Amino acid sequence: MKSDSSLSTIVKALEEVGAFVEEVRDSEVYFRVTRENVRAAARALYSLGAYLKTCAGVDERELSGLFAVYYIFGLDDHGVDAVLRVLVPQDDPWTVSVVPDVPAADWCELEVRDLLGIDFRGRLTKRLVLPEDWPEGVYPLRKEFKYDEKPPRVLREELSEEVGIPVGPYHPALHEPEYFELYVEGERVVDVAYRGFHVHRGIEKLAESQRFTYKQVPFLAERICGICGFVHSSCYVMAVEKAAGIVVPERAEFIRSIVLEVERLHSHLLWLGVAAHLLGYDAGFMHAWRIREQVMVLAEYLTGSRKTYGINLIGGVRKDINTEKIDKVLKTITDLRKEFTELVKAMLAVPQIKSRASGTGVLTKAEARALSVVGPVARASGLYRDVRKDYPYLAYKRVSFKVPLYTEGDNLARLLVRVDEVFESIEIIKQLIDMLPGGSVVVEEYDIPSGRRAVAAIEAPRGEDVHFIITGVGRPYRWRVRAPTYQNIPALRAMLRGTPLADAPLTIASIDPCFSCTDRVTVLDVRSGRKSFIRLKQGV
Amino acid sequence: MLEVSSVNIAKALRAIKKSVWVYHLNSGSCNACDIEVLDALTPYFDVERFGIKLVGSPRHADVILFTGPVTRESLPKVVKTIKAMPRPRLILVLGSCGIGGGIWWDTYSTLGGFKKLEEILRENGVEVDRVVYVPGCPVRPEAIIYGMLLLLGLVEQKSKRVEVVASEG
Amino acid sequence: MLYSVAAAVLSLALAPVYDGLERKIRAAIHTRIGPPILQTWYDILKLFTKEIVVPVGGAWYTLVTALELLALIASSAILYHISSYGLGHATLLESVAFIVLTSVVATLAIVRAVSQNNVFSVVGGFREFSLMLSAEPFLAVSFLLLASGAGSLASKSIATAVLAVSSYVISGRVPYDIAEAEPELASGVNIELAGPLLGLATISSVLKKLVSATLTALALISFVGLSGLSSLTAVVIATPVVWLVHTVVSTILGRSRVDLAIRFLYVLLFFLSSALVLSFGLGL
């Protein structure tokens, strides 16, 4: 808690709209609010400068006989999280949507509806997370649903139709199945529809199943994303440690921070390479990945694996760092700094990169704030938002670094933010190595009481990653993960409008959607409404 | 004639020995295998030296690189993509997810890997001619290369089924 | 004549090797080993062993591709024929035939793209069309000017430059490979093809590069003023050199966007053409 006065301001504002404080823990304030008042409470928080981190539906019937919806707001100016808890009776499961005031809640409310069966009043609802052939009335996050139940499947029409290329969600250059439908006029994009969640694997449910224990979940968390997995496992263990009041040895905190920054390096270099490839500059792709390879080798040397490092435990880390490893880290980042400086210079000199990245995919500051975007996307649109500064965690309170800020909000700005962050990460690693304290790297003895709640956040390469946990017996009672991309994808709609078709892939990739899910882009002409014909104004 | 005889496969393998075009199919993986696939193209591993090229359409593909545990949502698209590939259909199944469903092998929204998918493919009349499984979580670029060479018959398989009775002390 | 035929046949056989070299050199700039030099040949041969999958509009497609290949072979033959006595001495018939053939190739490529029932392919086709509109006229004018043998040294050198730029554009390389732009169009015009048909398409793209390189080589050699057998030999030798330059240029640049590409080409070529007209007018 940064100051008591800011806390009392928040409490006062919320009490005026009928909310009351349930609990204050560390930097989190939990409020209880009725479903009728939740919109007013959310509005009050927004007017205090809060942004929505996420919302989560919880089946609390075993505890209180009710469902609950948690809205987690961040007040980054105060370094405080305000959590609204709305109780929903099980025989009449509805609540009032906050979307009219907080557009950023769009997806997470739909997700609560899909997975828990709570209806949201005052907004349009549609299925978001579950596949189309999922039966109505089956809600995976309800406790009576077993994690390995498989409702009957229907192979949908996609199988039988036309002979053409599968208009599936696959794209040659980028390798995640997400699906965008671009509506174009000529070569200009006028609207975009998104159908994602091809990668919904039921992770949150799995973590609360009998198959998992607290100790095993880090390995699951790490596989949420193969690029920034360490962020997820760190965020999970931080949430559990926070909830259970486990004090982690300082050395472990430093090692986690170092590995997190190494991960950021690999992720940003990867992104830069992909961006170059999307702009047809394959030499840039190859060189960026060549440089990145040394980071991968370093990661393996520090953790035992090139990706999905597997060193996070509740209470610390599994692998210590010795002097040889320190030398290797220092050598790698020194070389990296030199090579990266040169490469960036060469890349930015390529005329097509500058001309195609600047002025395309613009996201204004106002839009960025309304949509609660995070990470480099926010910082490229002039929003100063970085969890490492706003809610210092692990060893970040001990290092000094700059948060790169650009105001143009276009693809070039997002590229430059990431370039600057690579240099900052190198500096952070250097400082962390210099200050690395001694001691053990893990506490073995701890106890995790059930019924505790905690929110943890980490600045992932793509932005703020949020984990919310309610502890249970032997395993989480509820574990909610909000990856940064979840927050950023809705902003694509604003970014893509008016962008040339050729720059759509770059624009989609520019939010770095957990490795550019710029998949198969279906092109529809808005005038004819058919998927077949494209009008192109000649000689434009 | 649904069956492609082994002779034909041998012939097909001979034909692609020096030019292997691969299509990457992600059925809902965590991306780690997928970035390692990309990594295999980059300077340190450079699979192009074997004539391996990543192509943008399953119609152009000689081999499909398959990742992910097959999520419910991706299933119809996956089936369709594999169907679009010309015979013989050679598939390299990459990573723990593709082979055994990975850490989420039994959840409500995954199929648990390629074996189940193969059954569904067969039900829909889509035959797969040859499969090589490449374990790893994620698969290292070298493991991908090794798997590809195994598919082409250029290296010997090392993994063998082992069954030992615990010693009598 | 006989030598020209021999040179043309040799170059046709060597074109895939040049393409293999291109890939090798590109790989070297990427700091990697790259494929064997014969890789493009391996690719083509493999494609011809695969089953024939006829795409929608297949009959059309096959006809169009065959015509396109023929036109490409014919245009390279004309180039080698001209090579034996230098561009400045080409007859009007030869020049016109060459220009018509290159337009035919471009048009057929568009027809081929549009004949496929695929939206990516259609977008690719239209992009190709826009590019053709911006490059072909300049190619034609500069070619005719050089073929006429008229003009001063300055105007000849400017015309050679215009020809070099516009012939680079028709080679379909970065930054002007927007018709097949992988990220947004998933290899655009070729997306529906498989097996031997794709093999034909591959050959025709290699031949396009050959025609482009030969054209520039021819212009340069004629500029130097060689003729006869030595000129032909020089063109045959200069072709891979030009190809190499094309390779390096395409490797260090990024892909353009259709509007940017056209704007840039118009500005550049207009500038050069104005200089050309000016130098002609002033008789420099």
Place this chain on the structure above:
Amino acid sequence: MSVAKILEIALRTGRVTRRYPYEPPLLTPEFRGAVKIDPSKCWGCGACVKVCPPNALTLKPAGKEATLEYFVGRCVFCGMCAEVCPAKAIEVTKEFELSATSLEDLKSRVIHRLARCSICGAPIWTEAELRTVVKSSPIAEEYYLVCPKCRKERFAKAAMLRLGAGSE
């Protein structure tokens, strides 16, 4: 011309490609590959099975035997099994060339004979585990060869006898 700078970088760097499989892979000493179970050390206690996040290790009793199966095709290579193994029977190797053409080739099994309860005949634990336990702390045969259920019953009976309830 800074556009051409990439050529300079490329010239200076040369070719970095590792010619794997003709050259050694880019492995570090810390790499975690497949695990290997030493059948001469394994007790079949199942500690590894409990800790394995993806259930790549399973222990299934069938008849007189219990089979510890390692399915490398589902392994996530975390190495936790090696850490918890009380017998130090599991070793994390550097093996990554694991490709196979059939799923069966990706499985390795250690078969344990089960010791049976001397009273009811139900399988209790593996013979290997039994030997280890006996070796480390000598206990009477009437204990280690009796399953927990029978032991409880026997204890209850003895207690009742002592309380004088007698047989009913």
